[in-house]
Amino acid sequence: MNVAGLSLRDLEYAVAVAEQRHFGKAAERCAVSQPSLSAQIRKLEDTLGIALFERTSRRVLLTQQGEAVIRQARVVLEEARRLLTVARGTEGTLTxxxxxxxxxxxxxxxxxxxxxxxxxxxxxxxxxxxxxxxxxxxxxxxxxxxxxxxxxxxxxxxxxxxxxxxFEPFLLAHPAGHRLEDLPSIGLKDLDPNELVLLEEGHCLRDQALVACGATARGMRHATGLETLRHMVAAGTGYTLMPRLAAGEGTTVGGLVAYRKFEGDAPGxxxxxxxxxxxxxxxxxxxxxxxxxxxxxxxxxxx
Amino acid sequence: MNVAGLSLRDLEYAVAVAEQRHFGKAAERCAVSQPSLSAQIRKLEDTLGIALFERTSRRVLLTQQGEAVIRQARVVLEEARRLLTVARGTEGTLTxxxxxxxxxxxxxxxxxxxxxxxxxxxxxxxxxxxxxxxxxxxxxxxxxxxxxxxxxxxxxxxxxxxxxxxFEPFLLAHPAGHRLEDLPSIGLKDLDPNELVLLEEGHCLRDQALVACGATARGMRHATGLETLRHMVAAGTGYTLMPRLAAGEGTTVGGLVAYRKFEGDAPGxxxxxxxxxxxxxxxxxxxxxxxxxxxxxxxxxxx
DNA sequence: CACATTCATAGATATATCCTATGGATTTGT
DNA sequence: ACAAATCCATAGGATATATCTATGAATGTG
Structure with a gap:
């Protein structure tokens, strides 16, 4: 089998199917009809002599061989894209x-x-x-x-x-009027893990806050996003560590949230x-x- | 410009032209007619928006941009070939x-x-x-x-x-009956640069012989190939260093050439x-x- | 100045790709 | 259990692309 029998377009189709795990969506992404894409995938499989996907009319799975082929197909496509930037003379620049x-x-x-x-x-x-x-x-x-x-x-x-x-420092975000306001300065040691509210798992900010406070997550209240988290603070659920950029002008939820810098070496x-x-x-x-x-x-x- | 607009076949055509510097020969190598290849090259140039080759109906030259593109095209093709071996499951083996x-x-x-x-x-x-x-x-x-x-x-x-x-040792190849035969053993120091015959420039063996003998090449007789060199020795022009493999059975030119091992740390x-x-x-x-x-x-x- | 070489062009043909419409299989919802 | 929805495959016809042969134009060569 000669390399010229391969088509970069077909490789793109295959990569799209591998990523979407769905012929229809892959076809949409590639701006062709689903039957066209199906036909090209089949042709590619014939060319290579192996099955790339397992179709069970309900889900599309990558075969083991398919996985290796798709990985290499990505390499081929990346080098081909690079060829275009070389030709444009814009290699090394962002255009x-x-x-x-x-x-x-x-x-x-x-x-x-x-x-x-x-x-x-x-x-x-x-x-x-x-x-x-x-x-x-x-x-x-x-x-x-x-x-x-x-x-x-x-x-x-x-x-x-x-x-x-x-480096982005974290601020303490607490409900306005919270007893912490009475302290002249605030350090991490002043925080009570029981009053801490966090993001749900998967957010790096959650892990960083836990490490900064030396706390563990068990039983802790959690929010699905930073804005939800802010509103939980506004509602008095507890306090949290807020990235500085997310604590700009007009982020006090009508004055219900107060921000405070940490003394000493601030977390961030x-x-x-x-x-x-x-x-x-x-x-x-x-x-x-x-x-x-x-x-x-x-x-x-x-x- | 999308990568799918490129064709691996066209890249092969372009690489062939770049190597042969000749559309006709490139077409032959790619097993297509010359007009087909020409058309595809033109299409590729249009796609990339640059001229790859300078054609003066008498000679074909790579443009500067073309050189960079061809270099990258070779990378793309190599990765594409690798895709085939990955698909065959024969990656890492010689088939x-x-x-x-x-x-x-x-x-x-x-x-x-x-x-x-x-x-x-x-x-x-x-x-x-x-x-x-x-x-x-x-x-x-x-x-x-x-x-x-x-x-x-x-x-x-x-x-x-x-x-x-x-490691392949060099033997001394000298005309039969040469006075060196009288020496009980031979070292590099026994050789006279004036009697040395060498291969012409470009052969690594020539340089190695010169280094081994501590000689310079000026004015020295030279041969265009190892067999010619052997016959020059047979003709009595001088002696030379002969790789061991080239001094096997039946290489004495009817007894006119004699081979001798060097004593001590032999060159090679x-x-x-x-x-x-x-x-x-x-x-x-x-x-x-x-x-x-x-x-x-x-x-x-x-x- | 005739001739050979070499790439480009033209027109016809074959191949590949694409689209729309539709079918069959499986899952989901009622 | 049955209807509806989802999803990939197939069929047939239209379009685009690639290829061929024949020929032309330009440039060297003897």
């Missing part, structure tokens, strides 16, 4: 569509500040933003569905490249930009990180 | 067509011994052999036109992987197997090297 993800406890608060910076620095890029949790975002990043992620460091950097941007998290180590646009990402570092949002500390 | 090159001063003398070993060890491979000089062979290797090379180490290993096989060269570091068949090459090491031709010394 065209650029998908940037951010963790949910950061994106909505950082993007309003960072987007103008990014737009100015990357006038030739179309930015596509998304949000998720660390684990999901890194999977999407590794699979090439997104190009870069803004998240809290450190992470498992296997196959990834990282640039630290700044390091925010960084992450991309695939294999991405040829590394210099562009490093430039971008530098710009973001030079224009940090108010309240951030340099790393 | 299918295997092109092996050897330097000219080694191939004709080593292959008769090594080929049976290789055939037995790789029953599923079709071996294609070629000969050349170190520089040319390594270029072909890097470009993927051949898969492995047998040559004299050390070499510049940038991007290549190497396994040493054995280390023979090794080289392949692309990026080649996924590395384990297969290492296995092959091990087999060749275990069954060295007579007179070779282990490394």
């Amino acid at each position: 065209g569509t650029l998908s940037v993800g951010a963790i949910q406890t950061l994106g909505p608060y950082l993007f309003p500040h960072a987007l103008p910076v990014m737009r100015r620095h990357l006038p030739n890029a179309q930015l596509v933003l998304s949000e998720g949790r660390t684990e999901g975002l890194l999977e999407e990043l590794r699979e090439g569905r997104i190009d870069a992620v803004l998240l809290s460091l450190p992470i498992d950097t296997e196959g990834l490249a990282t640039e630290a941007l700044f 998290r390091e925010i960084g930009l992450v991309w695939r180590a294999s991405d040829p646009r590394a210099p562009g990402f490093r430039d971008l990180a530098q710009r973001l570092r030079e224009a940090p949002p108010p309240g951030m500390r340099p790393v | 299918g067509t295997l092109s092996v090159g050897a330097i000219q001063t080694l191939g004709p003398y080593l292959f008769p011994h090594a080929l049976p070993v290789m055939r037995r060890h790789l029953p599923n491979a079709q071996l294609v052999l070629s000969e050349g000089r170190t520089e040319g062979l390594l270029e072909e290797l890097r470009e993927g036109r051949i898969d492995a090379v047998l040559l004299s180490l050390p070499i510049d290993t940038e991007g290549l992987a190497t396994e040493a096989l054995f 060269r280390e023979i090794g197997l080289v392949w692309r570091a990026s080649d996924p068949r590395a384990p297969g090459f290492r296995d092959l090297a091990q087999r060749l090491r275990e069954a060295p031709p007579p007179g070779m010394r282990p490394v």
Whole structure:
């Protein structure tokens, strides 16, 4: 079998099916009809002489061989995309569509500040933003569905490249009028784990808060998102650690939430930009990180 | 521009043109008509938005951008071929067509011994052999036109992987009846650079002989190949260093050439197997090297 | 100046890909 | 248990793409 018998389009179809685990959705993503996509997948399977997918008309599964083939297909497609950037002479720069993800406890608060910076620095890029949790975002990043992620460091950097941007302190967010207001200054040791409210599992902020407070999670109240968490504080359920960026102007829920800095070495998290180590646009990402570092949002500390 | 608009077939066409610098020959190699190939190349250039080749109806040149694109096209094709081996489940093994090159001063003398070993060890491979000089062979290797090379180490290993096989001593080849026959034993110091005959430039053996004898090449007689060199010795032009494998049975040119071992630490060269570091068949090459090491031709010394 | 070489063009044909419509199998909801 | 919904496969016809042969135009060569 000659390599010329393969089609990059078919590989894209196969990767789409592998990711969506659904022929119809994959077809939609590839902008073809489902029968066309089915036919091409079948042709590809014939060409390779193996079954890539197990179809049970109700669910689509990757065969074991299929998994290995899809992994390699992603490599082929990445190199082919790179060919296009080489041809454009824009290798190493950020142009065209650029998908940037951010963790949910950061994106909505950082993007309003960072987007103008990014737009100015990357006038030739179309930015596509998304949000998720660390684990999901890194999977999407590794699979090439997104190009870069803004998240809290450190992470498992296997196959990834990282640039630290700044240190974001945590503030104490407590119900207005809470007895903690009487203290002249607040340290982590003043917190009572029983009064702590957290995000649900999977959010890195949850784990960081637990570590900072030296507490364990058992039996603790939890919220599904940062805004829910804020409203739980407003409702008097307890207090929590709030990232500085999420505690800006007009975030007191009508005065029901109060924020306070910690004395001494404040808890917080390091925010960084992450991309695939294999991405040829590394210099562009490093430039971008530098710009973001030079224009940090108010309240951030340099790393 | 989407990656799906690219065709692997077109990339193969382009690589073929880049290598042959000739549309007709490239078409032949790709088993299509020349107009078809021309049309596809033109389409590819349109797709990429750049000119890959400069055609002056008399010669075909790669443009500067074309060079970068072809380099990347080779990467894409290599990864695509790898996809096929992954699908076949034969990754890491040597199957299918295997092109092996050897330097000219080694191939004709080593292959008769090594080929049976290789055939037995790789029953599923079709071996294609070629000969050349170190520089040319390594270029072909890097470009993927051949898969492995047998040559004299050390070499510049940038991007290549190497396994040493054995040490091949050099013998002294002198005209029968030469006065050196009177010496009870021979060392390098007994040689007179003025009587030395060498291969022409480009042969690694030439350089090795010069280094071994501590001589410079100026004004020296030279031969275009090892057999020519042997006949120059037979004709009494002088003596030379002959690789052990090239001095086997029946190589005395009717008794006109005599071979003699050197006393002490004999000069010689280390023979090794080289392949692309990026080649996924590395384990297969290492296995092959091990087999060749275990069954060295007579007179070779282990490394 | 005739001739060979070499890439491009033209027109016809074959192949590959795609779409819409529909079928059959399985799961879900009532 | 039965109707509805979901989902992949198949069929047939339309379109796009790739390929071939024959030929032309440009550039060197003897």
